Amino acid sequence: MIIVPLGVASATPTAVRHLPSVALWREGDVHLFDCGENTQMRMLQAGLKRSKIENIFISHFDVDHYSGLIGLLSTLQLQRRDRTLNIIGPKGIKEYVEWNISFAKVDLNYDLNFVEVEEDFESQRVVDEDEYYVEARPLNHSKFCMGFRFQEKDKPGKVDAEKAEALGITEDAQYKALKAGEDIELSDGKIIKSYDIVGHPRPGDSFAYISDTKYCPNAVKLAMNTNILYHEATFSESLADKAVETGHSTSGDAARVATEAQTKLLVIGHFSARYTNPFVLLREARAKFFPAWLATELRPIYTNPSQEKGIVQQKVYIKEIDEKSDSKSPRKKSYDKGSGSGKRFIKRRGSSDRGDDRRGSNRRGSSSRRDDSGGERRKRRPERQSKERDYNRDYNKDYNNDNQGSSRPPKHITPRTPFDNFDRF
Numbered sequence: 225m226i227i228v229p230l231g232v233a234s235a236t237p238t239a240v241r242h243l244p245s246v247a248l249w250r251e252g253d254v255h256l257f258d259c260g261e262n263t264q265m266r267m268l269q270a271g272l273k274r275s276k277i278e279n280i281f282i283s284h285f286d287v288d289h290y291s292g293l294i295g296l297l298s299t300l301q302l303q304r305r306d307r308t309l310n311i312i313g314p315k316g317i318k319e320y321v322e323w324n325i326s327f328a329k330v331d332l333n334y335d336l337n338f339v340e341v342e343e344d345f346e347s348q349r350v351v352d353e354d355e356y357y358v359e360a361r362p363l364n365h366s367k368f369c370m371g372f373r374f375q376e377k378d379k380p381g382k383v384d385a386e387k388a389e390a391l392g393i394t395e396d397a398q399y400k401a402l403k404a405g406e407d408i409e410l411s412d413g414k415i416i417k418s419y420d421i422v423g424h425p426r427p428g429d430s431f432a433y434i435s436d437t438k439y440c441p442n443a444v445k446l447a448m449n450t451n452i453l454y455h456e457a458t459f460s461e462s463l464a465d466k467a468v469e470t471g472h473s474t475s476g477d478a479a480r481v482a483t484e485a486q487t488k489l490l491v492i493g494h495f496s497a498r499y500t501n502p503f504v505l506l507r508e509a510r511a512k513f514f515p516a517w518l519a520t521e522l523r524p525i526y527t528n529p530s531q532e533k534g535i536v537q538q539k540v541y542i543k544e545i546d547e548k549s550d551s552k553s554p555r556k557k558s559y560d561k562g563s564g565s566g567k568r569f570i571k572r573r574g575s576s577d578r579g580d581d582r583r584g585s586n587r588r589g590s591s592s593r594r595d596d597s598g599g600e601r602r603k604r605r606p607e608r609q610s611k612e613r614d615y616n617r618d619y620n621k622d623y624n625n626d627n628q629g630s631s632r633p634p635k636h637i638t639p640r641t642p643f644d645n646f647d648r649f
């Protein structure tokens with residue numbers, strides 16, 4: 225199971241953070257938790273195929289959590305999807321989606337299967353498949369909002385092949401039956417008990433997605449003993465009053481849920497736009513629970529790193545603001561070695577879009593930018609490649625220079641202006 229945060233902002237996006245969405249990759253399928261604006265682009269950048277989406281879970285009807293849904297459905301239509309797509313959300317999600325589709329006069333070429341959840345429920349299994357299920361529970365936000373737990377069902381124990389062979393088991397069907405917990409009878413009448421050959425069932429992996437809520441016992445229930453708990457941490461402890469008032473959590477609340485649920489890993493996200501540097505939230509969470517990580521957009525989080533690394537390959541750079549910005553050698557830095565893929569900078573092949581923009585604006589415009597380092601060189605192909613290498617080097621240099629505001633202290637809070645007295649989530 226691989227978790228890829230696609231958007232870690234709260235209600236308003238920032239220059240570097242997108243509206244809420246988290247992807248879960250499992251056995252080639254993708255499950256989306258919330259679908260804020262930009263989700264489908266972030267999936268492309270994360271290296272996740274939109275055609276692989278099985279389920280989309282919408283936690284609640286704050287616009288930032290579902291504003292990317294219609295665009296994504298439209299893309300799937302244009303991609304000629306023909307498999308059913310499941311959409312799980314509060315009651316009303318069906319009406320919202322169907323109205324939009326009929327408004328656009330689109331005749332969808334794939335089926336939508338809606339699971340609508342009414343407000344007064346305690347717990348509901350909203351998806352139940354052979355290998356996993358998803359449980360929803362209500363949270364405590366300013367409007368009806370659900371949290372989800374994605375749970376793999378226990379996997380059969382491992383078969384002791386040597387022992388099985390010694391006992392005379394040869395056929396695949398026999399192995400299968402034993403693995404499924406059945407005892408079998410051999411041709412000589414000998415009974416082989418499943419528990420003699422098959423080890424204990426292996427517990428499945430689990431993930432809890434807790435968005436937009438105050439501290440809430442249901443969040444603890446959903447997150448109980450999970451491998452990964454993704455919990456919102458909109459505010460720092462100093463704004464605890466504001467968190468309560470708006471139905472959100474502080475980083476301390478997230479850590480409290482993680483502690484009570486005994487999750488293996490807490491990942492905090494849904495950061496208020498006021499935190500230009502969310503490390504302040506991480507510090508607070510870590511003071512109460514460890515291990516805790518910051519959700520970083522596009523950086524995968526693995527339940528089984530040795531088997532899962534490399535499956536999801538980002539297509540863009542991940543830029544990260546470090547606490548101690550001595551960034552002459554950013555590749556060497558690591559604030560938490562266990563986090564994510566361990567790759568702090570993932571180089572995209574060829575030039576980067578962002579790099580192009582930067583270069584275009586710094587020089588004479590994008591159309592002429594290839595001319596400015598020697599007209600002759602671009603005529604021959606190998607040299608163009610070397611130019612691309614130079615370009616990448618320049619880009620990295622620019623990037624490093626950018627980070628060299630290192631003499632300044634880390635800035636955690638965006639300065640407010642007199643006109644800026646609205647609530648920034």
Ligand SMILES: [Zn+2]
Nearest residue numbers: 234235286436
């Ligand atoms: Zn939200």
